[in-house]
Amino acid sequence: MRVRRQSLQPDRPTLRRSAPATADIAGRYQTRSHPMSAQQPGAEASSDLDDLRYRMRHSAAHVMAEAVIKLFPEAQIAIGPPTEDGFYYDFEVSRPFTPDDLEQIDSLMRETIKADRPFSGVTLSRDAALERFDDQKFKVELITDLPEDEEITVWSHESWEDLCAGRHADSTGQIGAFKLLSVAGAYWRGDESREMLQRIYGTAWENKKELDAYLERIEEAERRDHRRLGRELDLFFFDPIAPASPFFLPKGTVILNELNAYVKDLYVKYGYQEVTTPQIFNTDLWKQSGHYDNYIENMYMMNVDEREYGVKPMNCPAAAMLYAANTHSYRELPIRYADHGRLHRYERSGVTHGLMRVRTFTQDDAHIFATLDQIAGEVNSFIEMLDEAYAVLGFGEIRLALSLRPEKRVGTDEMWDRAEAALSEVLEASGRQYGAEEGEGAFYGPKIDFFVPDALGREWQLGTVQLDFSLPERFDLEYAAEDGSLQRPVVIHRAMLGSVERFLGVLIEHTAGALPIWLSPVQATVIPIADRHVPFGEGVVEKLRSAGVRADVDAGNDRMNAKIRAAQGRKTPYMLVVGDREQEANQVAVRERSGGNLGAVDIDDFVARVVEEIATRA
RNA sequence: GCCAACGUAGCUCAGAGGUAGAGCAGCUGUUUCGUAAACAGCAGGUCACAGGUUCAAUUCCUGUCGUUGGCUCCA
Structure with missing residues (x-):
């Protein structure tokens, strides 16, 4: 199944999508362990089978490209990797594909598969490769961008050849049961500023039984779709009068209230204090926090009495103001302020999705003001709380990602060293699996994100814990240290459920609506x-x-x-x-x-x- | 925001250039029943919105809004 990862920073939901099994031009098979992804039963996921599926799906992509070129001789072909449950290929064509096109492509593919053509690969020199693909601009770009010493290979199944580092089926006949699923737009090289290509998604399995089982899983997932169940169970609905903003009916509100009540029970146990902050702030606050410069496009702004205001897209600046309202001693730290304030973010059209990505939502948000030495303890305590809650809620399939310093960042290298070390030490000590992701951290600090898949295996970021060096600077936060000097605290943003709305969405899909x-x-x-x-x-x-x-x-x-x-x-x-x-x-x-x-x-x-x-x- | 598809009753959908139909839900009546659907009747829609073409548009065209699947983004 396709896997998406969506991350929710304490101040914002984020979505990153990556094909879980992708081959770049050099054919390197990159995969990530997804212990949680709702996939085929583990018993049949032997490495031999995985290898066969990888090769036949990769081969199916080639066969599909051949069919497309037959029908659209002018088409420019981009890349076509296998994915976790199938394959896709990107094309630049004079007009978008229609369902009829897909049918024709499908039957051409079946002919090629029936013909059982053997796959073979050859190595070419850079010049020869450039010459071979001189009418394919994307291939030329790929070849040109390859490192000098990279071996360039071409794989063919007699009637068709493609720039590719391979791992293919022995022959086209080895491609089992496949089905073309959908057409979608996709940017060349995932770059918004480049060409918009037409992507055809397909799925392929070693036999018809597996294909049917896969299609049945998709259907079952659709029956668990939280948007459908939300309607059927009278939990919530949407209306164009407030796009991407859920209306919660009485029954849905009961669930939200129960979730919040549970979180607040945990606050008592884990030493949080709840606070309540305004909804709308003068833009001076957003200028001070930096959001005005970076995120005004995603904020709801208004002018009242010739002054400009912004509806809060996150709680952090208000938390900083609460902290700054008093002087603080090191003896008070850590201070944990929880704020379940309502947030509004103008999400671009096309990115919203049911309860998973909405324009108004609440987070079980809290900001911890701590010393550098307290980071590890606080993160540890947070993970403990999260584990406790996710166990109660029956979330077993969690993936942890440690996101490290991005290129654009604030703070000194020494601070980053300490912060990253603190997070990875906690993770190592916990003994659990996690992936370290270079460059994926927030500009203000590294973070640990907790991903959980929905019914279709798409991952959504729920919990998160993030270190922040920027906020204390911008709001000049201080505490009196033991030696009497004024020191800068670090801020830890953390949300356990993340967006409560999103959490509910995932929970509905996990339980098929049969909530505890x-x-x-x-x-x-x-x-x-x-x-x-x-x-x-x-x-x-x-x-x-x-x-x-x-x-x-x-x-x-x-x-x-x-x-x-x-x-x-x-x-x-x-x-x-x-x-x-x-x-x-x-x-x-x-x-x-x-x-x-x-x-x-x-x-x-x-x-x-x-x-x-x-x-x-x- | 980009590529594409879609938008008909509360819900799920069918339909056709001549102002609309089913099932479920709802309401009414009959039934008063033992662990996953009793029976009958009634009511319910400016066919998303705005323009255009046409004698005539819900149907064809354009635009807007919304939704869906991807892509991109996500402090």
Whole structure:
């Protein structure tokens, strides 16, 4: 499956996409370990199979390019690597591909595969290669950019040859079952300022059974799409009147509130103080923070009484102001200010996506003001808290990335050395896997991001912890050190859920909407068998509500079977059937969302059981 | 922002140059039922918005807005 990585900085959601398995022109197979990606079962992911899939997908890309050139002789071909679940190839063509084109390309490919042409590779000199591809400008550019000593190879399957460092199938017949999936625009070399190419995505598997299984996984993922479930479960919706801004219905709001309440419980345990800050600030603040210069395009600005204001896109400057409102001693540090303020960012059209990337959202955001020596302890404590919460929420597939200093940055090298060392020491000590990514840090400091995949395997950044040297400078933050000197604290931005909206989106896709009971908008629904049982059912609801359980009664005149079906559709954890027998014995017949029938239980026993489950966030 | 597709009832969709249809949901009535869909009826739409072509546009064209899939971006 295609994998995207989306990062959410404490002040902003970010998305980076990279093909998980890509081959550059030299054919180097670059992959990253994705222990979490929702892929095929691990059992069949033997390295031999991976190798076969890599080679046949890479070969399928070549075969596809050949077909495209047959249909579009003038096409300029770019690159066509295998991906984690298939392949793509980029072309520059006179007009975009249509579904009809794809069908023709598909049948030409099948002919080539049937012909079972063997693959072979040859090494060429630079000049020979340039001559061979002199009518293909992208290939010429690739060859020209190759290092002098790079070996240049051409791979062919008789009827077609392509600049490529290879690893191909033995012959085209080895390409198993494939399917062309979609056409999409993509920039040449991923550069917004270069040509917009037409990319055809395909998937390929060793046999039809695997292909069908893959397509079935995609369909299943679509059934778990949080946008669809959000509608079906009456959690939230979107309206063009407020683009990319969710309206949360009562049920969705219950979930958000429960998530926030949980985070705030953890704040007590981990020593945070919650603060509340304004929504709109005079632009002087954004000029001081640097956001005015760098991010005004993404801010909502307004003029009132001839003064300019900006709606906050992040909480950091307000946190800095809170800190600066008093003098501080080293004895007070670290200070941890949590701020779940509402943020607004004008995201460019085309980048928004359901709850995952929106224009208004909240973060479980906090800023820690600390000494350099306290960094490791604070980061450690944060990761501990995150682990605790993600375990409760059932997120097992987390990828950690340590993002190191970018070229454009603030702060001295010595500070970066210390900060990066602090983060990697924490990670090493934790013994967990992580990838170090050069140049991916924020301009103000290095960070650790926590990625979790959605139903389609697209990764989204949820948690993050970032060190910041810039903010304390810009706001002239200080503390009195032990020796009486004034020192600069470091700021640690951290968000555990990240954007609460995005977190909910990922959570819905992980659970297919069947949220744990403590997060369920309705925790138990009473199903009277006949009208005469409704009053008794209402009494049951009253008892549950008195105990703090969100319960309702389905008093409609549907049959019991239909009510159960409806409640299953709403993913209600418990269905309590009440009829003559239950009323007689003051019991409820308990049915679980999973289908289990627990039989008749005394009402008080059931209440106690549910209250316990909710309290322990089981 | 870029490439492309799409926008018809609350939801999922069908439809055609002559002012619209289904299923589900909703409402009403009948039924009062034992663990995943009782039956019948009713109601519900300026066919996203704005221009244009045409005797006639929801249908064709253009633009705008929105959404979807990618690309790029993401303090």
